[in-house]
Structures are given as structure tokens and as C-alpha cells.
Amino acid sequence: MRRGPALPRRTLLQGGLTLAGTGAAAAATPGAPLAIPEWTREQGASVLAAPYGSPSPHERGVVRRPRRSAVFPQTLSCNTPLQHLHGIITPNGLHFIRDHAGTPDVDPAQHRLVVHGMVARPLIFTMDDLLRFPSVSRLHFLECAGNTPFWRTGAIKATWTAQDTHGLLSCAEWTGVRLADVLAEVGVQPGAAWLLAEGADAAALTRSVPLEKALDDAILAYAQNGERLRPEQGYPLRLLLPGYEGNTNIKWLRRIKLGDAPWETREETSRYTELQPDGRARQFGFVMEVKSVITHPSGGEALGAGYCEISGLAWSGRGRIRRVEVSTDGGATWRDAALQAPVLDSCLTRFRLPWHWQGEALVLQSRATDETGAVQPTRAALVGKQGEHAEYHYNAIHAWRVAADGQVSVAL
Amino acid sequence: MRCSRLILAALLLGGPAAAQEPANRDLGIGVPATPAMIAPWNIDVRGDGKGLPPGxxxxxxxxxxxxxxxxxxxxxxxxxxxxxxxxxxxxxxxxxxxxxxxxxxxxxxxxxxxxxxxxxxxxxxxxxxxxxxxxxxxxxxxxxxxxxxxxxxxxxxxxxxxxxxxxxxxxxxxxxxxxx
CATH class of the missing domain: 1.10.760.10 (Cytochrome c-like domain)
Structure with a gap:
């Protein structure tokens, strides 16, 4: 099955289930004249065939997948196939999912947003009301706080793909209303310092958010990449807090209450806090720190010798990516990768580095630096500081091992 | 109508600086929320016990x-x-x-x-x-x-x-x- 260097197996893996297709058959006879396939000799499908289009059936292997099983599928997370994506935008059907009580089917006509608490004028908004506010669109990543479960090495599998290791990460253009505009409408009372955001799902999920963040860049989002939110992303309304850990971006948002202190909800005490070696836990560490991952070549691929463009994603909840360095020798030397524009605040940035693989075993790594000067730490440095039980906010340098036969796997 | 709303919004917002300090403005959007209306959803209890109901x-x-x-x-x-x-x-x-x-x-x-x-x-x-x-x-x-x-x-x-x-x-x- 092994092909020549000019046709990396990645091309075939992309399609997932297409190995037996016409293209593979034609390529099996070197030097043969190009075939004129059936799709060139007959009319294609009607433009009316798919009022809402889907990817080519040849791409049916490019889907979300969970990394593990859970007692209840409603509380599972489902990962984005980063290794199969291009550019920085995650297609809406592939945006990662983390629910706490399943995905509700919310009727937008019945949905309401209540804004109350320490405000001058408590108000109830319909979705039509919210669509009347001035709108804003911005590109931002979302990353689950528990993405990349590498704090302890025991459960890590060498066979994990980028989808498994980093796939609780997605990026979209979000459109909605500035939360600051809605808060101006209700009038924030002096002394208010926090707000509680609450979902309409069966977990009625709640997180406390600093008022400063709400007034800075928070969005009440109703659209994602040009269409209304997908149900699993909070349809019809979600909170979008650029750079903050995923679960604070409350989906199916039904209520915002202002107060003078955090609520200390279950999700900000017993969960989403980082236990440190001294037995105390870091709390309200909202920001997802600078991080990167090489998505090609990455785990599960079989690399062919010859030219290979190393490509990956970098991001920081603290601003723009300033620099990404790549090492092809296990961290001994580093080269700067090119950053693909646009390079935006709290947004995925695509990096690339041209490379020739000579067929030797080696370790690939990427190291990102953000505009604050923060550099991705090594795992040893991160675990040395925070121990092995923090559970969340793991952002260390990630390494892929390329074996002499081209197989790529997780390196530790 | 949409244009006039945008102009009004632009005047009231005045750019990023204004977002730091919400002005006391009223677009007239939304309906007043009375305590009775929101009671079924108003269920949050704080760590210090604020919001705990009778019973x-x-x-x-x-x-x-x-x-x-x-x-x-x-x-x-x-x-x-x-x-x-x-x-x-x-x-x-x-x-x-x-x-x-x-x-x-x-x-x-x-x-x-x-x-x-x-x-x-x-x-x-x-x-x-x-x-x-x-x-x-x-x-x-x-x-x-x-x-x-x-x-x-x-x-x-x-x-x-x-x-x-x-x-x-x-x-x-x-x-x-x-x-x-």
C-alpha cells in the first residue's frame, strides 16, 4: 500500500473511507493515460438536490469524536478533528461539544433572557428584542478548560490524534450583541462587581463572571459563521467571553444577574478549579494561556519521505500570537514558522513551516509566544509548578514522534 | 429606520472607551421584569447562603x-x-x-x-x-x-x-x- 514520496498518505487519510475509489485505482497503474471519469461524461446532481448542503460523501470520516466514554453521553465531550481542518475556521458541524446535561431543543419564540439583580431596570428580552441591538461580529477560539489531558501521563495513549489531544478547541466568527450595550440598557448599580450567567439546559449551568470582563469584550452571540448558532453551541443565545475557558461561555443563555461577589457555584468550586501540590486550588483562572499544536504531521498519520509543510494552530486568551517556533529535533534547535494572516486577539492563528523529511526518526514540537511575551512552557516546567492534579488549563509544548517508517504518534 | 437606529447607537456608544462605562441610555428594548415574573427562574443561591429559600x-x-x-x-x-x-x-x-x-x-x-x-x-x-x-x-x-x-x-x-x-x-x- 505504501506510495511514493510525491503522494503522502495524508491525502488518502483525509477522505477516510475513499481508499477503494477511482482515484486510487487509477494511481495504481504508473504511467497509464488519465481516465475520463463518469462524472465528466454525464450531468451532475440538480442544484435543488440539497437546500442545505453537506460535505462530500468522500469526507464522511471527518467528524467529531469523543476521546473516551462516559457514564452518560449527555455529559460527554466530543472533539473537533483538527488534523483534517484547514485555515482557522471550524465548520459549524465540527465545532467541539461539551454539554453538562445534553443538548436541549430550545424554541426561540419561547426563549427569554432576563437581566436583573443589581441593576436600575430589570428587563426581559425576546430573541427579536436582542436582534434589534447594534450587532458585532468577531473571530474567537473556544477551548474547553480540560483540553489536552496531559497533567498525568498514565492514561495517555501514543495512538492519540490531534483530535484526541487538542480537539476540545474550535474557532468561529461569532455575531451578536455587546453585553455592555445590554447592561447599559438595564443600568448597572454602583457596587456591582460580578454577574451570574445561567443556561436554560437541564443543568441550568451557572458561572460567575467579573463585571469588568462583561463590559470589556463579552458578546451575547446568536450567530456562528454566518448562520444562527447550532443547538449544541447554545441556540438561540450564548455568552461569548473571548479568551475565557469554554464552560464560562454559557450556552442557551436565559439569565444574567448582577451582584457584588461571585456565587461560588458548583462549576467554579468543585469543578474547573486547579488543585495545586499544597492541597489548595487555583480558582477563577479564567484565561486560556498561550498554546499551540502541530496538526500536520500529527498523530495517526503515516508520513512519506520528501517535502512536507509543517502546519498547525496557535492561540492565546491574552491577545494575539506573536511568534511560533518549530523544532524537528526534539527541542535542540528551533525555527520560526510563518504566521498566516489574519492574526487576531483570542483567535486561532495558522502557522506553517516548509520542511523535507529524510526518513529519519525524530520528534516534532511547536512553541508559541503571545503578544504579552508569555511563552508556552515545557511539560516539566508546568507540572513542576502546578503538580499533576490541576486537571485544567494544560498548555505545555506538545510533541509528536515520527518513526523511521513514517508513523506519527504522541511523544512524551 | 435601521439607519437611524445605527446612527443613534453610534452616538450613544462613542467607540471602545464608552464600553468601559455604560452610559445611562435607553433604547427602549425589552419589557420590565417584575419579581413575580422571574421568580421561577430566580433560583440562584450564593456560597454564603444568600438566596436560600424558606423551608x-x-x-x-x-x-x-x-x-x-x-x-x-x-x-x-x-x-x-x-x-x-x-x-x-x-x-x-x-x-x-x-x-x-x-x-x-x-x-x-x-x-x-x-x-x-x-x-x-x-x-x-x-x-x-x-x-x-x-x-x-x-x-x-x-x-x-x-x-x-x-x-x-x-x-x-x-x-x-x-x-x-x-x-x-x-x-x-x-x-x-x-x-x-
């Missing part, structure tokens, strides 16, 4: 309710028979700084009223928001009893629940505001 429940009542509504997932005593380690509710006190920390209600949760808030909004898993406030007090009381934090004859209400001192009350270190 009460005993550990004994909670024990019976727990057996039918909670034990199948969380184990009959909050430990044994739990469907996963994350579903354990009891034990682990004193393990947080060890090589195998166990995070349970008793060992990790800093505030007892949060237990009321979470059970009322999200449990039982198969029928969230189905328990009465009295039942929530009772079940919260039983979970505290399983952790040895209240006696078996305890009756929990707004005052007594907020008065329970959790072992890990001072176990959290908030990230300074400048780093958020």
Missing part, C-alpha cells in the same frame, strides 16, 4: 429520598457503588495534598449552600428541578451527613445550612483580578 428538611427524610433518587448513580453511601469516581459524594477529607487527592463534597466543596443550589437546579439527573425546596434541604443534609459534617438528627434550613463549616472552606486561592 427545611431533615437528614432522615433525605436518607429516604437519596435511596430512591440518588443512590443508583452516586452509590448507597456516596462512595460504594458510585458509577464513576467523579460521582462520589463522600470521603477523601484530608487527601487534597496527597499523591491521590479525592475531590468530594466533604473533602473539596468550600460552601454547603452550593450543594442546595446545585441539587435544586440540576438534580436528580433524570428529573432536574423536580424536587421541592424542603426535599432539596433534606437531600443536601443527608449528603453532609454522609461526610460526617452534620449529625443524623439534623434538620437543615437557610440558617443551619449556611452555618455548616466545610473542611475545605479556605482551600481556594482566587486568581488576582489583574490576571483575569
Amino acid at each position: 427545611h428538611g431533615s437528614v432522615a427524610e433525605g436518607e429516604a429520598l437519596y435511596a430512591t433518587a440518588c443512590a443508583s448513580c452516586h452509590g448507597k453511601d456516596g462512595v460504594h457503588g458510585a458509577l464513576s469516581p467523579a460521582l462520589r459524594l463522600a470521603g477523601g477529607i484530608g487527601t487534597l495534598a496527597s499523591a491521590k487527592p479525592e475531590r468530594t463534597v466533604g473533602s473539596y466543596w468550600p460552601y454547603a449552600p452550593t450543594l442546595f443550589d446545585y441539587i435544586r437546579r440540576a438534580m436528580p439527573f433524570t428529573a432536574p428541578q423536580s424536587l421541592t425546596d424542603d426535599q432539596v434541604y433534606a437531600v443536601a443534609g443527608y449528603v453532609l451527613f454522609l461526610n460526617g459534617l452534620v449529625p443524623h438528627d439534623a434538620v437543615l434550613d437557610a440558617r443551619s445550612l449556611a452555618a455548616v463549616k466545610m473542611p475545605n472552606r479556605d482551600g481556594f486561592r482566587p486568581v488576582p483580578p489583574a490576571d483575569r
Whole structure:
């Protein structure tokens, strides 16, 4: 099955289930004249065939997948196939999912947003009301706080793909209303310092958010990449807090209450806090720190010798990516990768580095630096500081091992 | 009409600086929310007990309710028979700084009223928001009893629940505001 260097197996893996297709058959006879396939000799499908289009059936292997099983599928997370994506935008059907009580089917006509608490004028908004506010669109990543479960090495599998290791990460253009505009409408009372955001799902999920963040860049989002939110992303309304850990971006948002202190909800005490070696836990560490991952070549691929463009994603909840360095020798030397524009605040940035693989075993790594000067730490440095039980906010340098036969796997 | 609204918005917003300090403006969007209208959704309880409703429940009542509504997932005593380690509710006190920390209600949760808030909004898993406030007090009381934090004859209400001192009350270190 092994092909020549000019046709990396990645091309075939992309399609997932297409190995037996016409293209593979034609390529099996070197030097043969190009075939004129059936799709060139007959009319294609009607433009009316798919009022809402889907990817080519040849791409049916490019889907979300969970990394593990859970007692209840409603509380599972489902990962984005980063290794199969291009550019920085995650297609809406592939945006990662983390629910706490399943995905509700919310009727937008019945949905309401209540804004109350320490405000001058408590108000109830319909979705039509919210669509009347001035709108804003911005590109931002979302990353689950528990993405990349590498704090302890025991459960890590060498066979994990980028989808498994980093796939609780997605990026979209979000459109909605500035939360600051809605808060101006209700009038924030002096002394208010926090707000509680609450979902309409069966977990009625709640997180406390600093008022400063709400007034800075928070969005009440109703659209994602040009269409209304997908149900699993909070349809019809979600909170979008650029750079903050995923679960604070409350989906199916039904209520915002202002107060003078955090609520200390279950999700900000017993969960989403980082236990440190001294037995105390870091709390309200909202920001997802600078991080990167090489998505090609990455785990599960079989690399062919010859030219290979190393490509990956970098991001920081603290601003723009300033620099990404790549090492092809296990961290001994580093080269700067090119950053693909646009390079935006709290947004995925695509990096690339041209490379020739000579067929030797080696370790690939990427190291990102953000505009604050923060550099991705090594795992040893991160675990040395925070121990092995923090559970969340793991952002260390990630390494892929390329074996002499081209197989790529997780390196530790 | 859309244009005039945009111009009005631009005038009122005045760019990024204005977003730091919301002006006292009124686009006239939305309807006033009266306490009666929002009462069914206004269910949050803070760690310090603010928002706890009237009512009460005993550990004994909670024990019976727990057996039918909670034990199948969380184990009959909050430990044994739990469907996963994350579903354990009891034990682990004193393990947080060890090589195998166990995070349970008793060992990790800093505030007892949060237990009321979470059970009322999200449990039982198969029928969230189905328990009465009295039942929530009772079940919260039983979970505290399983952790040895209240006696078996305890009756929990707004005052007594907020008065329970959790072992890990001072176990959290908030990230300074400048780093958020």
C-alpha cells in the first residue's frame, strides 16, 4: 500500500473511507493515460438536490469524536478533528461539544433572557428584542478548560490524534450583541462587581463572571459563521467571553444577574478549579494561556519521505500570537514558522513551516509566544509548578514522534 | 429606520472607551421584569447562603429520598457503588495534598449552600428541578451527613445550612483580578 514520496498518505487519510475509489485505482497503474471519469461524461446532481448542503460523501470520516466514554453521553465531550481542518475556521458541524446535561431543543419564540439583580431596570428580552441591538461580529477560539489531558501521563495513549489531544478547541466568527450595550440598557448599580450567567439546559449551568470582563469584550452571540448558532453551541443565545475557558461561555443563555461577589457555584468550586501540590486550588483562572499544536504531521498519520509543510494552530486568551517556533529535533534547535494572516486577539492563528523529511526518526514540537511575551512552557516546567492534579488549563509544548517508517504518534 | 437606529447607537456608544462605562441610555428594548415574573427562574443561591429559600428538611427524610433518587448513580453511601469516581459524594477529607487527592463534597466543596443550589437546579439527573425546596434541604443534609459534617438528627434550613463549616472552606486561592 505504501506510495511514493510525491503522494503522502495524508491525502488518502483525509477522505477516510475513499481508499477503494477511482482515484486510487487509477494511481495504481504508473504511467497509464488519465481516465475520463463518469462524472465528466454525464450531468451532475440538480442544484435543488440539497437546500442545505453537506460535505462530500468522500469526507464522511471527518467528524467529531469523543476521546473516551462516559457514564452518560449527555455529559460527554466530543472533539473537533483538527488534523483534517484547514485555515482557522471550524465548520459549524465540527465545532467541539461539551454539554453538562445534553443538548436541549430550545424554541426561540419561547426563549427569554432576563437581566436583573443589581441593576436600575430589570428587563426581559425576546430573541427579536436582542436582534434589534447594534450587532458585532468577531473571530474567537473556544477551548474547553480540560483540553489536552496531559497533567498525568498514565492514561495517555501514543495512538492519540490531534483530535484526541487538542480537539476540545474550535474557532468561529461569532455575531451578536455587546453585553455592555445590554447592561447599559438595564443600568448597572454602583457596587456591582460580578454577574451570574445561567443556561436554560437541564443543568441550568451557572458561572460567575467579573463585571469588568462583561463590559470589556463579552458578546451575547446568536450567530456562528454566518448562520444562527447550532443547538449544541447554545441556540438561540450564548455568552461569548473571548479568551475565557469554554464552560464560562454559557450556552442557551436565559439569565444574567448582577451582584457584588461571585456565587461560588458548583462549576467554579468543585469543578474547573486547579488543585495545586499544597492541597489548595487555583480558582477563577479564567484565561486560556498561550498554546499551540502541530496538526500536520500529527498523530495517526503515516508520513512519506520528501517535502512536507509543517502546519498547525496557535492561540492565546491574552491577545494575539506573536511568534511560533518549530523544532524537528526534539527541542535542540528551533525555527520560526510563518504566521498566516489574519492574526487576531483570542483567535486561532495558522502557522506553517516548509520542511523535507529524510526518513529519519525524530520528534516534532511547536512553541508559541503571545503578544504579552508569555511563552508556552515545557511539560516539566508546568507540572513542576502546578503538580499533576490541576486537571485544567494544560498548555505545555506538545510533541509528536515520527518513526523511521513514517508513523506519527504522541511523544512524551 | 435601521439607519437611524445605527446612527443613534453610534452616538450613544462613542467607540471602545464608552464600553468601559455604560452610559445611562435607553433604547427602549425589552419589557420590565417584575419579581413575580422571574421568580421561577430566580433560583440562584450564593456560597454564603444568600438566596436560600424558606423551608427545611431533615437528614432522615433525605436518607429516604437519596435511596430512591440518588443512590443508583452516586452509590448507597456516596462512595460504594458510585458509577464513576467523579460521582462520589463522600470521603477523601484530608487527601487534597496527597499523591491521590479525592475531590468530594466533604473533602473539596468550600460552601454547603452550593450543594442546595446545585441539587435544586440540576438534580436528580433524570428529573432536574423536580424536587421541592424542603426535599432539596433534606437531600443536601443527608449528603453532609454522609461526610460526617452534620449529625443524623439534623434538620437543615437557610440558617443551619449556611452555618455548616466545610473542611475545605479556605482551600481556594482566587486568581488576582489583574490576571483575569
